[in-house]
Amino acid sequence: MKVYVFKSLPPFLWGYTRDLRAMWALEECGIAYEAVGLDCGPKGLQDEVEFGVVSPFRQVPAIDDDGYVLTESGAILLYLAEKSGKLIPSDLKGRAQVYRWTITSLNNIEPFSLPILFADLQGDSNPHLQALRPWHVEILDRFLPTIDQMLQAQPFITGADFTVADIILTCVLRELRKTEILARYPNVEDHRRRCEERPAFVKVLNAYEDRLGIPRGSAR
Structure with missing residues (x-):
């Protein structure tokens, strides 16, 4: 391939x-x-x-x-x-959860994490994006608390097993790894770090x- x-x-x-x-x-x-x-x-x-x-x-x-x-x-x-x-269950319902959380990362988190990343990279050269940064952070606060609570009770986003949904989530969270945001969600941050430690x-x-x-x- x-x-x-x-x-x-x-x-x-x-x-x-x-x-x-x-x-x-x-x-x-x-x-x-x-x-x-x-x-x-x-x-x-x-x-x-x-x-x-x-x-x-x-x-x-x-x-x-x-x-x-x-x-x-x-x-x-x-x-x-x-x-x-x-990296995906064999049963339909288990696979559907992997689809669900993959789509959640791409549709509900990344559309707001990326503008935060770009705002931080561009700094004062893009005042419009800087002005929107707090709004993007606020939107993430709708999603990350729920995910943080889930990851307090289970090691991975769909449950006990590492799946491709964890790869997507980790890579999306990497867009925020140099910000102040993930410090508010210790279970989310622990998940990111554990996944990045995989060989x-x-x-x-x-x-x-x-x-x-x-x-x-x-x-x-």
Whole structure:
């Protein structure tokens, strides 16, 4: 299987890109893969016409499974789990919970965590985004307390087992890892840290830093 990932990035994006999600799932699922490195535009391979055939929006990650091409990190992770039979329950209701919490992370948390990240990265150069930051934090306060309470009673987002829903949630929470927000939710923060300590994630993050040619620890 080929997985399209970044091989160059501006420093402010180190550790935030979504190719980490796909590679983490590939490692956890035990699927052999070839990483195809792309440069982050505007003139890199990510913007070349050829990559547009693979990814219609020229976004990373994308996978090519023997000619079957798939984009969007959430769809990729669910596909990898279903293909391997790992990181997802075998029963319909159990799988539905993985779908549910994967979608929750992408639809209810990331639309507000990303603007917070961008506001912090851009600082005073984007006063409009800065002005909206408290509102985005307030919206997250609708969701994170419930998740924090859940994670007080169970180790992972769907229950006792680690699934692709935990990969998505962890990677979305990484967008907030340098903010003040997660300190208010100790169980959520503990979940993020525990998931990031998994050997598969450590391996992927090390390979990510090596591929980008950046010092160890730069993407943490």
